[in-house]
Amino acid sequence: MPSWLALYYDEPLEIVRGEGRHVWDASGRRYLDFFGGILTTMTAHALPEVTKAVSEQAGRILHTSTLYLDRNMVELAERVAASSGIPDARVFFTTSGTEANDTALLLATARRRSNQVLAMRNSYHGRSFSTVGITGNSAWSPTSLSPLQTLYVHGAVRTRGPYAHLSDADFIAASVRDLEDMLGQAHGTVAALIAEPVQGVGGFTAPPDGLYAAFREVLDRHGILWISDEVQTGWGRTGDHFWGWQAHAGNGPPDLLTFAKGLGNGMSVGGVVARAEVMNCLDANSISTFGGSPVTAAAALANLRYLLDHDLQGNARRVGALLAERLRAVAAALPVVREVRGRGLMIGVELASPRAAARALETAREQGLLIGRGGRAGDALRIAPPLSLTDDEAGEGAAMLERALRAVDAEEASP
Numbered sequence: 001m002p003s004w005l006a007l008y009y010d011e012p013l014e015i016v017r018g019e020g021r022h023v024w025d026a027s028g029r030r031y032l033d034f035f036g037g038i039l040t041t042m043t044a045h046a047l048p049e050v051t052k053a054v055s056e057q058a059g060r061i062l063h064t065s066t067l068y069l070d071r072n073m074v075e076l077a078e079r080v081a082a083s084s085g086i087p088d089a090r091v092f093f094t095t096s097g098t099e100a101n102d103t104a105l106l107l108a109t110a111r112r113r114s115n116q117v118l119a120m121r122n123s124y125h126g127r128s129f130s131t132v133g134i135t136g137n138s139a140w141s142p143t144s145l146s147p148l149q150t151l152y153v154h155g156a157v158r159t160r161g162p163y164a165h166l167s168d169a170d171f172i173a174a175s176v177r178d179l180e181d182m183l184g185q186a187h188g189t190v191a192a193l194i195a196e197p198v199q200g201v202g203g204f205t206a207p208p209d210g211l212y213a214a215f216r217e218v219l220d221r222h223g224i225l226w227i228s229d230e231v232q233t234g235w236g237r238t239g240d241h242f243w244g245w246q247a248h249a250g251n252g253p254p255d256l257l258t259f260a261k262g263l264g265n266g267m268s269v270g271g272v273v274a275r276a277e278v279m280n281c282l283d284a285n286s287i288s289t290f291g292g293s294p295v296t297a298a299a300a301l302a303n304l305r306y307l308l309d310h311d312l313q314g315n316a317r318r319v320g321a322l323l324a325e326r327l328r329a330v331a332a333a334l335p336v337v338r339e340v341r342g343r344g345l346m347i348g349v350e351l352a353s354p355r356a357a358a359r360a361l362e363t364a365r366e367q368g369l370l371i372g373r374g375g376r377a378g379d380a381l382r383i384a385p386p387l388s389l390t391d392d393e394a395g396e397g398a399a400m401l402e403r404a405l406r407a408v409d410a411e412e413a414s415p
């Protein structure tokens with residue numbers, strides 16, 4: 001469906017193999033992977049523990065139906081629930097992030113008997129009818145029709161807009177006033193606020209820590225549920241925290257949390273976590289036929305175990321800080337780079353124009369480095385390597401990106 005999205009690169013890249021933090025194309029060329037397929041490769045490519053778990057399970061049975069008990073799925077649910085920070089948590093598995101958010105919206109709107117929701121400007125939450133309706137990034141929201149009434153809230157982007165010049169504390173205070181003003185304009189009950197702790201498609205933009213805790217105080221006064229979309233920010237990627245919401249933990253955990261992408265290390269699994277009382281607010285039957293199948297659950301469990309046993313969150317914090325520091329030094333010397341931002345191994349590099357970002361993507365590929373693109377106008381580069389990235393690989397990738405950015409800077413400077 002080419003009208004929705006063309007493939008990356010002037011010449012499409014055919015990836016045929018991966019190992020660790022590297023992938024190989026059909027011609028045998030090796031690339032350092034700084035995008036992990038938009039964060040789907042959480043730990044490493046071809047991680048032996050995951051491959052073994054998948055092949056052993058595939059040799060027994062692929063799937064029947066989620067109507068039958070599968071022990072891996074139960075253990076996975078217990079681990080995810082325990083890690084979520086949500087008390088008395090229950091889990092529902094889906095096959096994608098879109099479906100996870102869709103389910104969260106189904107629950108929140110049913111619980112509050114309202115289809116009015118708050119979402120953040122510049123957000124991305126998926127491609128189904130309801131999730132397009134809460135996607136504030138218009139480049140990714142192909143229709144204005146929606147089953148939801150959505151009010152878009154300010155605050156997710158720290159460095160742009162009318163409050164950019166304020167201190168973090170004043171930025172939060174101004175955003176809270178904006179939220180209160182928005183609620184004053186709402187028609188009756190509002191069901192939920194959905195937000196990405198660090199915006200993914202939006203170009204890895206993060207609000208000041210504590211913003212959603214301050215929002216939470218207002219939401220609680222109105223009984224509005226907080227949905228944290230952790231599809232990109234979960235599993236320690238942001239370095240300081242296992243979940244992105246924990247940078248905003250002042251007033252407790254979110255009511256609902258959604259996840260997907262990295263958990264299966266490439267196998268499609270997503271889901272929702274919420275307190276039992278929220279999860280049980282619907283009393284009709286519902287099933288996701290494939291959500292959390294035996295094979296994906298086996299992959300996810302092995303992947304999660306590896307992540308925890310090897311403290312990859314700590315690695316994301318340490319190597320992410322090294323990489324960001326290196327890129328900030330490069331940026332300072334190059335007018336084409338506007339900003340380096342992000343958390344842990346989720347680093348955004350905003351360039352002077354969408355054209356510069358498109359060129360940087362190509363020139364990085366020529367260097368042997370895969371990165372992503374995003375941002376409100378497609379003007380940001382996104383860096384999100386597998387969380388096992390080593391110091392040497394971070395240095396190697398930074399050097400390739402530096403050469404790519406220097407080339408683009410020179411191109412932009414010449415008339």
Ligand code: PMP
Nearest residue numbers: 096097098124125126200231232
């Ligand atoms: N939420 C966020 C924050 C995302 O980044 C994405 C995917 N880019 C989604 C939801 C949708 O996930 P999926 O593509 O698995 O449906």
